[in-house]
Amino acid sequence: MAALEPPAAAPTGADRPNLVLALACVGTILATLDLFVVSVALPSIGRAFPDASLSDLSWILNSYAIVYAALLVFMGRLAERFRRDRSYLSGIALFTLGSAGCALSVNVPMILSFRVVEAIGAALMTPTSLGLVLAAFEPSRRSGAARLWSAIGGFAGAFGPVIGGVLLIFGWQWVFLVNVPIGLVAIVIGMRVLPAIPGQDVPWPDLIGALLATAGVALWIFGLITAGTQGWTATGAWSGMAAGLVLLVIFALHCLRAKRPLIEPALFRNRTFTAATLGLLPFMIAFGAFLVSRVTWEQTAWGWSPFRTGLILAPGRFLVPLTSMFVAGRLIERIGAPAVICMGLATFALSQAITALGYGLTPSIAASLSAAVLSGIGVGLALPTLMGTGAGALPAAYFSTGSAVLNMIRQVGMAMGIALLVAIAGQPAATETALSAFHMAWLLIAACALVGMLPVLGIARRRPEQPLAG
Structure with missing residues (x-):
């Protein structure tokens, strides 16, 4: 990363914001996809290293999640001081290096070491990618750009298990190797076309x-x-x-x-940003539990293959970015962001209620499809709008730090949701006891999503406010 440079020496990137958005989405796709695509590779890695226990293998996922979430705010705050383009490309370079190291590893501890390198790179490129987007767009267009950035990241995460299943045909190394050419191409293109958006004159973290x-x-x-x-x-x-x-x-x-x-208290004096973070946390807890519960039940209790499960869930996953790009924005113009968020949370909660009522010991394509479609619409309305509303309230000096807080909430919430699901529902199996436990989990997921409405409704009852001065 380069030292802090005078703002006057750098272009703003406003002349090509869509190109900046496209390149910034590469970072969020890599970081988000890696959280999910590696999960389906654990059995293959275990067969390659038979001496590794299940606990050892679980840390291939856990080490990445912990380091990624823990460093998001610090990296976001540190990146405020440096040119956004170079900070972002440095994150991609670290992530690419870590991915190559994982693919070439000869034992599990070596994989764990390079997973940490991946996580450090992801923690740097995630907040700086959104920081690039916010700096490249005019204030009136920032919320929409952030919604699209979030939707594409969610789209990548939803398809992670399916993509991982395809890559495993060629070997477990390919779930890591696939990141290398993507990262290298992004670095080359980014060095040529990304605008030199300067850092802010903020204190060191x-x-x-x-x-x-x-x-x-x-x-x-x-x-x-x-x-x-x-x-x-x-x-x-x-x-x-x-x-x-x-x-x-x-x-x-x-x-x-x-x-x-490290985090300015003034950041949370903005009611819009605070309400968005408070609404985001319970929703991400619900979202994390939802992602794991449906896939594990259908594959374990119903005996569906990963490919069949992915095909059944695909319509809902496609609806996430489609709803965000073509529906949410128009609704926000007519009824406002708080109402759209509440509609999304209610629709997502309804999908989980349908899952609890429609899922049984016998496989049901109709129940799975209907729940998938409703959940896709709900996520497409709620998640990108929550992210866009929070990010849109940020002043320039807090782009990376505020973005890091929002993304940390996403990762922490998902980790909480997955852990709570396992603790409540346990291992899925074709038994009435397991089915009852999962029914309870799906109803709790619905309730958790509805809790996210409370802070958002608080925004709706207040007059609009001006963002913090940057």
Whole structure:
């Protein structure tokens, strides 16, 4: 990354914002896709390294998720000082290097090491990618651009398991190798066409705050992951979550008192941004549990193949970006973003209620398709609009930091949802006991999504406010 440069020396990128958006989406696709595509490769990796236990293999996913979520805010704050294009391309370079290292690994510990490199790169390129988009578009178009950026990322994540299943035909290494040519091409094109958007004259990140936030998020997610695999009474579960919570409380107090905090408290004085984050968290908990629950039940209890499951769920997954791009924007113009978010959350909750009522021990294509379509519409309305509403309220000086907070909420929420699902529902099986547990989980997913309406309704009852001055 380059040192801070005067704003006057760099173009704004307003003359080619759509090209900037396209290149920025490469980063979010790589980071989001990798969270899901690797999950289907674990059995193949286990067969390649028979000495590795299931716990060892699980950390191929967990190490990435923990480091990625924990470093998002720190990397976003650090990137505020540097040129957005170079920060972004540096993140892609690290991610590409980590992917190549994973593919060439000869044992599981080596894979874990390069997964951490991947996660560091992802934590750098995710907030800077959205920061590039926000800086390239005019204020009136930022919310729409952020919605599209979010929709494409969600689209990539939804298709991760299907893409992973196809790549495994050629070997487990290909779930990592596929990132290398994409990353290299993005770097070459980005160096030629990305505008040199300068950094902001902001203080260096608060090291104490960064350590507290990173350790707090890491311990909290570690505790949830442990609870999902070993049970809530496991020492690592409650001690990890308790220690993480304590550190996050200390971090919040530190931000209130520090002269140069990692996250400016002023960021949350903006009611629109705060409401968006408060609505995003319960929805992402529901979304994370939803992604895992449907796929695991259909493949394990119903015996469907990954390919068949992907085909049945494909209509709903296609509807996420289509709804965001062609429906959400028009509805926002007519009834406002809060109403669109609530419509999306209600539709998503309805899809989970249908799942709870329609799923049984006997496979049902009709129930699966109807729930998939409704969930796709709900996610397409709610998730990109939540992200766009929060990001659209950010001033220029907080683009990367605020974007990092929103994305950290996404990752933390998904990790919580997956861990809570495993703890509540357990292992899916073709038994009445397992079915009852999953029915309860799907109803709780619906309720969790509806909880996200509360802060959003608070926005609807208040007059519009001006964003924080940048």
